[in-house]
Amino acid sequence: MKKGIMILAAVILMTLIGCDKMEGPYITDPQWGISTVEFPELQPEDLYRRILVEEYTGHRCANCPNGHEKLEELHQLFGDTLVIVGIHAGSLARTNDDYPYDFTTENGNTLFSDFGLNAIPRAFFNRTAKDIAVSEWISTVNSMDISRSYAAIQLINEYNANKLTVNIKATMLSEYGNPLQLAVYLIEDGIIKPQLNGSTHIEEYEHKHVLRGSLNGTYGDPFPETGLMEKDSAYTRAYSISFEGRDWNAANCSAVAILLDPDTQEVIQTRVAKIVE
Numbered sequence: 001m002k003k004g005i006m007i008l009a010a011v012i013l014m015t016l017i018g019c020d021k022m023e024g025p026y027i028t029d030p031q032w033g034i035s036t037v038e039f040p041e042l043q044p045e046d047l048y049r050r051i052l053v054e055e056y057t058g059h060r061c062a063n064c065p066n067g068h069e070k071l072e073e074l075h076q077l078f079g080d081t082l083v084i085v086g087i088h089a090g091s092l093a094r095t096n097d098d099y100p101y102d103f104t105t106e107n108g109n110t111l112f113s114d115f116g117l118n119a120i121p122r123a124f125f126n127r128t129a130k131d132i133a134v135s136e137w138i139s140t141v142n143s144m145d146i147s148r149s150y151a152a153i154q155l156i157n158e159y160n161a162n163k164l165t166v167n168i169k170a171t172m173l174s175e176y177g178n179p180l181q182l183a184v185y186l187i188e189d190g191i192i193k194p195q196l197n198g199s200t201h202i203e204e205y206e207h208k209h210v211l212r213g214s215l216n217g218t219y220g221d222p223f224p225e226t227g228l229m230e231k232d233s234a235y236t237r238a239y240s241i242s243f244e245g246r247d248w249n250a251a252n253c254s255a256v257a258i259l260l261d262p263d264t265q266e267v268i269q270t271r272v273a274k275i276v277e
Contacts, residue, residue, distance in 0.1 A: 035167040035238035039154050042171060045080075046154055049146040052258060052270040053084045054124040055209070056117055058092035059099045065197040067121030067134045068208070074137060082141070083256060083272045085187055086209035087111060090120055098201060101193045107185070107218040108211050114218075126267040127260070150174045151229065153257050153271035159250055162243040164275055166215065166255040169236045172229040176268065178261050179227025183220030184239050185256040186212040187272075188248055212248060215239040215255075219262060251276050 055071060057064045071084055088103035089112035095102050115124070117131060124130050129140045151174075156167040166184055188210050195205035214220070216239055224235045243250060253276075259269045 033238050035156075035169065035236040037156050037158070037167045037238075039156065039167075039169045039236070042152055042154070046152045047149055047173065048081070049149040049268075050080070050270050051078075051082050051141060051144060051146060052124075052126050052256075052267045053082050053141075054111070054127070055084065055086050056089055056112060056120045056122045056124075057086055058088055058090055058094075058120055059101070059103060059193065059195050059205075059207075060094070060096070061092040061120050062196050062198050063134075064092075064121045065195060065205075067123070070134050070137055071209075074141060077138070078141060080272075081146075083270045084209040085185060085211050085256060086207070087211045090117065092120060099194050099196070103191075103193075103207070103210060105211055105213045107214045110218045126270075127265045128267075148174065149269065150176050151259055151269040153259060153269050155255060155257055155271050155273035157255055157273055157275045159275050162250075163240060164243060164250070164253075164255070165238055165240045166257070167236070167238045168257050169234055170223065170229065170257075170259060170269070171234040172231050175231050176229065176261075178263055180223055180229055180268070181220040181227065181260055181262050182223035182237065183217065183258040183260065184215040185258065186215065186241070186248075186253060187256055188212055188253045190249065190252040212253070215241050220258065220260070223259065 055067060057067060075082060075084065087108040089108045093104050115130060121134055123132050123137055125132065125140055125144060129144065132140050152171045154169045158165040158167065189208045191207040191210055192204050193207060195202050223237065229235060254272050254274045256272045257270060258267055260267045
């Protein structure tokens with residue numbers, strides 16, 4: 001009987017190992033703990049509600065540069081009210097001889113699959129306005145009610161000797177009944193790689209806001225441990241990741257904190273901060 005149990009356990013273990021096997025440039029070594037840095041007093045710019053814009057794109061997508069231009073237009077209009085994350089996913093994000101650089105991430109692929117996307121360019125806005133075509137991006141932002149800010153997020157990044165620590169403080173400004181989760185993403189600007197634009201192959205195209213991965217999973221983890229944030233209370237956390245052996249340029253990278261409701265998928269607050277100021 002014991003031998004049978006041992007064999008069954010081994011089979012289950014091998015199955016789990018097989019299921020967990022992944023390929024690709026994934027972040028596999030994040031670490032987190034309680035932040036020990038001193039955060040400043042909240043300022044007016046900390047209090048207003050921002051909009052997370054997740055743009056789904058691909059380097060073999062002929063229409064995606066049009067989406068990139070529209071995002072730049074939106075950024076000019078709305079400034080840092082928008083926090084932009086560019087997610088390369090889907091068949092048009094795959095590599096080939098002309099487009100050999102792999103922009104995809106495990107997290108981006110998961111979001112693309114979970115949200116049932118089948119076309120790009122598309123964008124999500126605070127994950128409440130979903131799968132929106134480029135022609136509707138401006139009207140979507142204009143229609144969003146961001147008058148109520150539930151929480152304030154402050155970020156302090158520490159980068160030294162190829163190690164990044166993202167210190168996060170979230171202060172609850174209003175009552176919110178559902179448990180919350182915090183996700184921490186890493187994005188990079190200024191990546192010069194090929195891009196298809198219409199029928200034109202652009203060898204040196206500047207890719208911006210590119211998702212490099214998450215420091216704590218696609219949807220993050222409960223924040224605080226219970227997920228329940230009390231009004232007028234503040235909570236801190238720190239996430240660390242090594243840049244060693246990766247082709248990320250820290251000078252072009254930023255950390256994005258996303259406070260979300262896992263039940264409704266709504267992003268209730270977000271904040272971005274460059275790693276190296």
